[in-house]
Amino acid sequence: MQSKIFPFLLAALCATSFSHLHAQATDGKKRELGIGLGGLNFDGSTAFNAFYKEEVKENVYRRIEFFVSELRFQNIDGRNATNVNVGFSTGREKRKTLDRKLQFLSGPVFSINGGYAAGDLVESRVNVNLGAGLALGLQHSFNDLWAINLQTVPSLYLAYSAGEFSRDVYFSIGFYVSSRVSLGIVRKF
Numbered sequence: 001m002q003s004k005i006f007p008f009l010l011a012a013l014c015a016t017s018f019s020h021l022h023a024q025a026t027d028g029k030k031r032e033l034g035i036g037l038g039g040l041n042f043d044g045s046t047a048f049n050a051f052y053k054e055e056v057k058e059n060v061y062r063r064i065e066f067f068v069s070e071l072r073f074q075n076i077d078g079r080n081a082t083n084v085n086v087g088f089s090t091g092r093e094k095r096k097t098l099d100r101k102l103q104f105l106s107g108p109v110f111s112i113n114g115g116y117a118a119g120d121l122v123e124s125r126v127n128v129n130l131g132a133g134l135a136l137g138l139q140h141s142f143n144d145l146w147a148i149n150l151q152t153v154p155s156l157y158l159a160y161s162a163g164e165f166s167r168d169v170y171f172s173i174g175f176y177v178s179s180r181v182s183l184g185i186v187r188k189f
Contacts, residue, residue, distance in 0.1 A: 030055040034149070036184030038069075049182065059095040063135075064088075069113070074121060081121035087113025089153075093135060105137040109153050125163035131155045139186065147186040 031054050038047040049067035056062050070085040089111035096104045111131040118124045137151025161168045 030061075030188065032061075032147070032186050032188050034184045034186035036149075036151075036182040038067075038182040047182075049184075051184070053093065056092075059097075061093040061095065063091050063093050063107075063109070065090070067113070070115070074119075076121065079120035081117070081119035083115070083117045083122065085113060085115035087111055087129075089131075091135060095139075098138075101141045103139045103141075105135060105139055105149070105151060107135050109133045109135045109155070111155070123163050123165060125161060127159060127161040129157050129159045131157045141188075145188050147188060149184045149186060150181065151184070152181045 032052070034051050034053075036049045036051065038049065047067060047069040049065050051063060051065040053061040053063045065088070067087050067089070068085065069087070070083050072081070072083040074081045089109050091107055091109035093105050093107040096106075098104055109132070111129075111133070113129050113131075115125070115127045117126075133153040133155030135151055135153045137149055139147050139149040141147040159168075159170050161170075
């Protein structure tokens with residue numbers, strides 16, 4: 001029963017957060033709201049994110065991102081498994097204009113994400129990751145309202161994982177082009 005309620009709670013939380021961001025008063029600051037896909041795999045492991053960016057000074061933006069790297073519920077012959085990995089990141093993004101419509105994006109990003117796995121088909125496990133990275137990307141503006149971006153975030157991670165049979169603490173450097181490149185569509189306002 002719990003695994004069926006979780007997706008609805010996650011969707012309600014995201015909808016509430018983004019409706020608040022969109023309802024902010026117009027004060028002359030540039031803002032962007034977007035969604036992105038990362039790892040573009042068609043086996044069900046494609047990550048997706050939702051992000052909000054607000055200009056704090058000329059060509060410098062504060063970025064906030066919510067992401068889901070796995071959301072899987074399985075039932076095979078009456079046995080089930082739930083795998084959920086979600087996270088949050090924030091940072092500062094500097095932009096350099098390359099031509100009339102193209103900008104280079106870069107800046108530090110700090111993140112926290114957690115995962116949960118349980119069920120008859122998998123070992124019950126909880127993990128938490130703290131990360132720091134450098135966002136690198138390109139953004140092409142079609143007009144004053146719409147843009148598309150491509151970005152990656154090479155990162156350092158400190159991770160803790162606890163399961164039924166083991167506990168692990170480890171430090172890793174992660175840069176995996178196939179799963180860390182994100183393609184996003186951006187609405188400016």
